[in-house]
Every structure is written in C-alpha cells, then in structure tokens.
Amino acid sequence: MSERKEExxxxxxxxxxxxxxxxxxxxxxxxxxxxxxVGVLDNTNGKKYAMIRDE
Structure with a gap:
C-alpha cells in the first residue's frame, strides 16, 4: 500500500x-x-446538526 493510502x-x-x-x-x-x-446525525435522538457559514 502506498504511503498516501496508508495516511x-x-x-x-x-x-x-x-x-x-x-x-x-x-x-x-x-x-x-x-x-x-456534511452533517452530523445524533444516533441517540435522531437529530441532525450542522454548522454552515452563509456567504
């Protein structure tokens, strides 16, 4: 495996x-x-989270 693939x-x-x-x-x-x-799904309560910077 190449070094990059390992990283x-x-x-x-x-x-x-x-x-x-x-x-x-x-x-x-x-x-x-x-x-x-990419958002985050909390597997304990099913809520979705994200931080988005709107430009």
Missing part, C-alpha cells in the same frame, strides 16, 4: 472510531440553495 486509511479509521464512541454518523446534506455539506 488516508489511518484518518478514516480514526474518524470511524470517534463517530462510534460519540454515537454519531456523518451524513450528506444539502441546503435549499443546493450547497452540499
């Missing part, structure tokens, strides 16, 4: 562990204007 794999594993421990999921979302972003 990416490490980061993805770290993100997965954090999400599992915090009981959250990263989900694809889209604003009414069509801007796509």
């Amino acid at each position: 990416i794999s490490f980061v993805l594993d770290m993100i997965t562990k954090i999400c599992n421990e915090a009981k959250i999921a990263l989900i694809p979302c889209e604003t009414k204007r069509g801007v796509k972003y």
Whole structure:
C-alpha cells in the first residue's frame, strides 16, 4: 500500500472510531440553495446538526 493510502486509511479509521464512541454518523446534506455539506446525525435522538457559514 502506498504511503498516501496508508495516511488516508489511518484518518478514516480514526474518524470511524470517534463517530462510534460519540454515537454519531456523518451524513450528506444539502441546503435549499443546493450547497452540499456534511452533517452530523445524533444516533441517540435522531437529530441532525450542522454548522454552515452563509456567504
């Protein structure tokens, strides 16, 4: 495996562990204007969260 693939794999594993421990999921979302972003789904209560800076 190339060094870059190993770095990416490490980061993805770290993100997965954090999400599992915090009981959250990263989900694809889209604003009414069509801007796509990554949101957070709280797996304990089903609520969605995001921080969006509107320009």
